[in-house]
Amino acid sequence: MQVIRRRPWHLPERLATPEALFLDRRRFVAGAAALALSPATMPVTAFAQRIADLPDPSASLYPFKRNEKYPLDRPITNESINLAYNNFFEFGSSKSIAGAAQALKLRPWTVTLDGMVEKPQTFGIDELLARMPLEERLYRHRCVEAWSMAIPWSGFALAELVKLARPLSSAKYLRMETFHDKAVASGQRQTWYPWPYVEGLTMAEATNELALLVTGAYGKPVSKQMGAPLRLAVPWKYGFKSIKSIVRFTFTDKQPKGFWELLLAAEYGFWANVNPDVPHPRWSQATEEDIGTGERRPTLKFNGYGEYVAGLYAGMEQERLWT
Ligand SMILES: Nc1nc2c(c(=O)[nH]1)N[C@H]1C(S)=C(S)[C@@H](COP(=O)(O)O)O[C@H]1N2
Numbered sequence: 516m517q518v519i520r521r522r523p524w525h526l527p528e529r530l531a532t533p534e535a536l537f538l539d540r541r542r543f544v545a546g547a548a549a550l551a552l553s554p555a556t557m558p559v560t561a562f563a564q565r566i567a568d569l570p571d572p573s574a575s576l577y578p579f580k581r582n583e584k585y586p587l588d589r590p591i592t593n594e595s596i597n598l599a600y601n602n603f604f605e606f607g608s609s610k611s612i613a614g615a616a617q618a619l620k621l622r623p624w625t626v627t628l629d630g631m632v633e634k635p636q637t638f639g640i641d642e643l644l645a646r647m648p649l650e651e652r653l654y655r656h657r658c659v660e661a662w663s664m665a666i667p668w669s670g671f672a673l674a675e676l677v678k679l680a681r682p683l684s685s686a687k688y689l690r691m692e693t694f695h696d697k698a699v700a701s702g703q704r705q706t707w708y709p710w711p712y713v714e715g716l717t718m719a720e721a722t723n724e725l726a727l728l729v730t731g732a733y734g735k736p737v738s739k740q741m742g743a744p745l746r747l748a749v750p751w752k753y754g755f756k757s758i759k760s761i762v763r764f765t766f767t768d769k770q771p772k773g774f775w776e777l778l779l780a781a782e783y784g785f786w787a788n789v790n791p792d793v794p795h796p797r798w799s800q801a802t803e804e805d806i807g808t809g810e811r812r813p814t815l816k817f818n819g820y821g822e823y824v825a826g827l828y829a830g831m832e833q834e835r836l837w838t
């Protein structure tokens with residue numbers, strides 16, 4: 516990790532905040548949306564791969580029935596914006612990684628459930644989809660960089676996967692891990708990052724009703740740049756907790772250290788709950804920019820999901836709940 520401390524200028528969540536880029540983001544996003552997915556600008560191999568993947572064997576399952584319990588207070592972000600403005604460091608540290616991410620191969624894709632469980636198990640992603648209760652939910656997403664969006668996710672409750680895994684009562688945390696293949700992901704050749712990308716939750720968080728494993732968005736399989744074929748959505752936490760392209764869930768009694776915490780523990784902690792009153796060490800978290808409309812709006816505590824999750828943190832005032 517010393518290597519990392521000597522290279523603070525590589526830290527991405529900081530690169531994204533220069534004032535100029537910030538002010539220019541709407542125009543940038545519109546341009547990127549037009550460019551990112553056009554075959555003309557995509558590397559030839561990536562585009563070939565994208566064609567080779569079709570049709571996605573799960574495509575006919577969509578759209579999933581919407582669960583209306585989680586209404587939005589803002590419009591759904593235009594899909595073309597969401598497809599062209601992504602954080603996925605495996606494919607680069609800019610927001611324009613959509614072309615590079617097309618190199619991801621989605622089948623076969625296996626998901627392993629191991630650690631402190633009755634018996635380790637591995638499932639193919641399509642087998643998992645067949646076993647889980649599928650639904651669509653509208654969620655807000657608040658990145659730690661102070662931009663936000665609203666997405667119609669499709670997937671299933673993480674609690675359902677936990678049930679399937681049959682963890683031992685001694686398991687206290689769930690550690691999740693992204694694929695690791697530097698032949699596919701050029702970012703993973705950058706050795707100063709702690710690959711593979713990892714995030715962790717407590718068992719209480721993982722089994723909270725809001726924790727959603729995402730397999731789709733906008734009524735179809737989720738795009739590669741958004742973390743296909745399986746990513747997390749924990750909408751009361753900063754976006755970096757929403758790990759993408761997951762291959763392993765490990766139940767453990769040790770608090771997992773996530774990718775960002777390993778890089779810069781002073782700024783990115785384990786809890787990462789959204790709170791407008793607690794600034795990031797380098798910027799305010801009081802407001803956010805909606806990347807769909809460019810409007811600035813006040814950020815809500817727990818990103819507006821306190822009624823579901825505030826109870827998880829009762830009596831933990833001495834913990835760093837907001838970083
Ligand atoms: N594996 C992996 N997961 C990741 C990231 C990443 O770089 N790698 N970035 C995180 C961050 S900071 C955010 S804000 C969201 C972005 O998701 P989106 O591209 O669908 O908006 O993914 C999160 N999950």
Ligand SMILES: [Mo]
Nearest residue numbers: 658659754755
């Ligand atoms: Mo983020």
